[in-house]
Amino acid sequence: MSVFASAVRVFDLSLGQMLWSRRSVLLGLLLGGPVLLATALRIVATLYVSGFQINGAQAAGASIFGMMIWLLYIRFIVPVLGVFYGTALIADEVEDKTITYLFTRPIPRSAVLLGKYLAYLVCTILLVLPSVVLVFFLIVPTGGSGIGEAFPSLVSDLAMMAIGLAAYGAVFALVGTRLKRPLVVGLVYAFGWEPAVLLFPGYLKRLTVAYYLQALVTHQMPQDSAVSLLLQVFHEVPSVAVSLLSLATIIAVTLWMAGRTVENREYVLEQ
Amino acid sequence: MAAVVADHLSKWYGQVIGLNDVSVTVPPGITGLLGPNGAGKSTFMKVITGQLKPSKGSISVLGEPIWGNPALYHRIGFCPEQDAFYDRMTGAEWVAALVRLNGVGEAESTAMAARAIETVELTDAGDKKIGAYSKGMRQRVKMAQALVHNPDLLILDEPLSGMDPLARRKTIRMIKDWGRSGKSIIVSSHILHEIESMTPNILLINQGRILAEGNVHQIRELIDEHPHTVSIKAERTRALARELLAYDDVLSLRLEEDAVVVQTGRPDAFYARLTELAASGEHGAIHEVTSPDDNLQAVFQYLVKS
Numbered sequence: 001m002s003v004f005a006s007a008v009r010v011f012d013l014s015l016g017q018m019l020w021s022r023r024s025v026l027l028g029l030l031l032g033g034p035v036l037l038a039t040a041l042r043i044v045a046t047l048y049v050s051g052f053q054i055n056g057a058q059a060a061g062a063s064i065f066g067m068m069i070w071l072l073y074i075r076f077i078v079p080v081l082g083v084f085y086g087t088a089l090i091a092d093e094v095e096d097k098t099i100t101y102l103f104t105r106p107i108p109r110s111a112v113l114l115g116k117y118l119a120y121l122v123c124t125i126l127l128v129l130p131s132v133v134l135v136f137f138l139i140v141p142t143g144g145s146g147i148g149e150a151f152p153s154l155v156s157d158l159a160m161m162a163i164g165l166a167a168y169g170a171v172f173a174l175v176g177t178r179l180k181r182p183l184v185v186g187l188v189y190a191f192g193w194e195p196a197v198l199l200f201p202g203y204l205k206r207l208t209v210a211y212y213l214q215a216l217v218t219h220q221m222p223q224d225s226a227v228s229l230l231l232q233v234f235h236e237v238p239s240v241a242v243s244l245l246s247l248a249t250i251i252a253v254t255l256w257m258a259g260r261t262v263e264n265r266e267y268v269l270e271q
Numbered sequence: 272m273a274a275v276v277a278d279h280l281s282k283w284y285g286q287v288i289g290l291n292d293v294s295v296t297v298p299p300g301i302t303g304l305l306g307p308n309g310a311g312k313s314t315f316m317k318v319i320t321g322q323l324k325p326s327k328g329s330i331s332v333l334g335e336p337i338w339g340n341p342a343l344y345h346r347i348g349f350c351p352e353q354d355a356f357y358d359r360m361t362g363a364e365w366v367a368a369l370v371r372l373n374g375v376g377e378a379e380s381t382a383m384a385a386r387a388i389e390t391v392e393l394t395d396a397g398d399k400k401i402g403a404y405s406k407g408m409r410q411r412v413k414m415a416q417a418l419v420h421n422p423d424l425l426i427l428d429e430p431l432s433g434m435d436p437l438a439r440r441k442t443i444r445m446i447k448d449w450g451r452s453g454k455s456i457i458v459s460s461h462i463l464h465e466i467e468s469m470t471p472n473i474l475l476i477n478q479g480r481i482l483a484e485g486n487v488h489q490i491r492e493l494i495d496e497h498p499h500t501v502s503i504k505a506e507r508t509r510a511l512a513r514e515l516l517a518y519d520d521v522l523s524l525r526l527e528e529d530a531v532v533v534q535t536g537r538p539d540a541f542y543a544r545l546t547e548l549a550a551s552g553e554h555g556a557i558h559e560v561t562s563p564d565d566n567l568q569a570v571f572q573y574l575v576k577s
Contacts, residue, residue, distance in 0.1 A: 001374045013368045017357055097355035101416065104320055104351075105372035106344040263339070266323050268284065269353065 003114065006107035010115025011122075018116075018123045023084060030080065031131040034072050038138040045142040061142040062150045068135060069157045070217055073128070074164055075210065079190035081124045082168025087176035087186050089116040090262060097269050110259030117173055117255065124165045132158060153218050160216040167209045167247045170254040177261040201236070209250065215243035272334050274299055274424050274455040275319050279328035282314050282479075289314035291479035292328070297457060301450040303466030304459040306476035312459045313352060315476065316428045319457070320349045333424055345373060348417035352428040352459075354409055358402035362412040363388055365401060370419045387419035388412070392441060406559060407438035414442070418449070425449060427458040431465050433559050436546040443468050462562050464499075464538045498522050499538040501562050503545070504530045506555030514554055518544065 001009070018024065041064070090113060093099035102112045133154070140150045168190070175189070176182040197204040198211060205211040215237045238246070275297040282290040290311050306312045317323040318330055321337035321344075330336070335343050357365055367384035375383060388397040391411040396404065401412060410430060417425055427446070431439050446469050450456050460466050466473055475482040505511045512531045515521050520537040535541040549557040 005374075006372070009372050009374075012371070017359070020359060097351075097353040098357060100322065100349070100351045100353070100355075101369055102372070103322060104344055104347070104349045105369065106341050106374070107372050108341055268323070 001107060001111075003108050003111045006111035007114035007118060009107070010102065010112050011118045014116050014119035015122060018085070018119050019126065023088070024123065024127060027081060027084060028127055031077065031127055034068060034077075035131055035134045035138070037072075038068070038135040042138045042142060059143060061140040062153065064142070065136055065139045065150070066153070066157075066217070068139065069132070069161075070214075073132065073157075073161060074213055074217070075195075077128070078161055078164040079168050079194070079209075081127070081165060082172045083183065083186035083190055085120045085124060086117075086169040086172025087182035089113060089120060089173050089176055090267075091176055091182065094267050094269065099267055100269070103267070109262045113173065113177070113259050113262045114255070117169060120169050120173075121162075121166055124169070125162055128161055128165070129158065132161070156216075156218050160213065163216065163244075163247055164209070164213050167213070167250050170251040170258070171209060174254040174258040174261070177258045177265070206246075209247070212238060212243040212246045212250075215240055272299070273297060274302070274333065274457065276331045277319075277328065278330075280318065280325050280330055281327040282318055282323060283326050288479050290318065293479070293481050294328075295474065295481050295484060297455075297474070298472070299455045300472060301446065301456045301458065301470035303470050303473045304457060304476060305461070305463055305466050305473050306459075307461050310461075310477045311479040312461075312476055313428065314479070316352075316426060316457075316459060320347065320426055345420065346423045348420065348422035348425045350413045350417040350425070350427045350430055352432070354406070354433075356401045356409065356412075359400060361398050361400055362393055362404065362408075362415070363397040366412065366416045366419050369416045373420045375420070383419050384415070387415040390418065391415045391445065406433040407435050410434055411438070411442070414445075423455060425454055425456045427456065429459055429461075431460065431462075433561060435557050436542070436549040436560055439465075439560065440546050464542065498534040498536060499541075499562065500532065500534050501538070501541065501545075501560060502527075502530050502532045503557060504559040504561075505557045510554040511548075511557070514548065 090099065093102060093112075093116075103109060136150070136154050137147070140147055171189075172182070172186045175186050179185050194208045194210045197208060198214075273296045275295075277293050277295050280290055280293040281288070293311075293315070304312050304315065314323065318325060319332055319337065321332075321340065324338045330338075332343060333346055337343055357368075360368065363381075363384050366387055367380040370383050370387075371377070371380045385394075385397065388394055391414050393408060393411050393415065396408055401409065404412065410433065414427065414430060417427070430446070431442055434442060443465070446456060446458060450470070456469075458466065458469060463473075471486045473486070474484045503511065508526055508529060508531050512524055512526055515531065515533055516524055518535075518541070520535050520541055522534040522536055524531060524533050526532075533541070545557070545560065548554065
């Protein structure tokens with residue numbers, strides 16, 4: 001079998017395990033957070049005020065939705081999912097001592113990683129999708145926005161999140177196969193390194209996934225606060241084409257490196 | 272063709288030596304790998320199944336190098352020691368899912384899994400979740416995944432560990448049948464009489480070295496000179512203990528929380544009678560029989576000194 005055909009078999013075996021794991025239950029609960037927040041906002045908007053205001057200006061539901069997508073999903077939930085699943089693709093099998101069954105079958109070891117990565121992608125998209133759609137229907141109708149006109153942005157947001165999950169998953173799969181404390185390193189990367197370097201001008205931000213993802217954001221953010229004006233000064237966003245190409249390169253290179261690592265590494269299971 | 276050829280094979284983990292300059296040829300047929308815990312059995316098993324790369328020397332399995340050669344797994348079946356599974360799957364689903372990794376189609380994998388499950392006499396439990404299996408059933412479903420693709424070489428790491436006497440007898444019979452059907456089998460254990468009941472061809476391993484190989488009757492005599500300890504988990508331990516005390520080959524006996532721990536001078540006779548006792552059900556169910564490796568350790572210490 002080819003690497004891809006073998007990976008599809010591993011995907012079949014892994015998806016169910018991943019979907020019904022404790023990790024999915026916990027992260028599913030995390031994804032309920034934005035839905036609860038959206039429900040609360042909707043109730044407030046319906047009962048007490050007509051629409052939302054940010055810095056004194058009226059904000060349409062679509063703008064609030066766009067802000068939630070960027071701040072809650074892209075900058076928080078997508079990296080969290082990437083860290084927790086990506087670093088565990090092989091580590092879970094090693095910890096459960098089930099890796100032996102996969103590594104003593106006639107398939108390349110890199111196919112095991114690729115199959116598990118594909119399972120991760122489908123699993124996380126299935127987790128994120130209901131949450132985003134619910135938030136969309138709860139938030140967008142407030143403040144005069146129409147669901148129909150905002151629907152194309154929902155589709156592009158979902159596509160952006162799928163790309164984000166693919167990129168973060170690949171990066172953290174590499175971290176998981178190479179490093180001893182991948183979870184800590186992953187969390188530091190996603191919530192220390194990325195936010196820090198994005199604030200400052202220079203080339204370092206090109207070593208983040210978030211830098212390329214922000215070019216794919218279609219929503220206009222409210223820009224009249226002092227912080228947002230300061231950020232505007234340093235704001236440099238690559239073109240959509242450069243971002244997509246860069247993210248594709250990140251995914252391909254990190255997955256290839258992770259695959260090579262798994263091929264050559266010896267996994268000593270604790271007795 | 273030899274099943275396994277090791278040539279000056281060494282494997283170390285940092286400063287710890289797992290295998291030390293091992294040169295051995297494992298012939299076709301059934302071969303027992305015997306040694307106490309920490310002797311290097313598991314390291315040897317992991318090297319011959321391609322999970323570990325030799326630090327020095329070379330290893331070939333069925334005439335080919337195994338490390339980085341996944342195609343060879345079409346001809347090898349491995350039953351690992353660890354009690355690890357995808358517990359949410361049924362036995363039949365798990366075996367079918369693993370044989371699909373050999374490139375087998377959906378319908379064929381289901382049929383092959385059903386045959387393998389039948390071979391290990393688990394048909395009645397094939398549709399139950401593995402999480403609900405007893406230790407003996409889990410051992411058997413592990414063997415089913417090892418033989419499902421009809422490999423030329425079966426590598427079984429402590430396959431009888433934790434089985435009750437009846438399952439143990441059945442499994443030994445199965446392994447001998449597979450050997451007779453032309454398969455090569457390498458089976459590890461720390462209990463000589465288990466290995467001896469399957470094959471006279473034994474590799475003795477201790478401290479990472481092969482101490483002896485071939486038909487080692489003298490080892491048997493040595494074993495008999497040392498008392499053999501057996502721990503039996505049973506439904507009615509007190510009744511079982513009363514029965515066992517009547518046997519003249521029982522040297523000592525003590526009761527633990529849910530087990531009877533016996534020292535015997537004649538393990539073969541003792542195990543035979545224990546199997547009959549389990550089959551009769553006279554003193555309730557016998558759940559698990561284990562033997563610590565102290566028995567073998569004493570013999571190995573004697574061997575190394577002499």
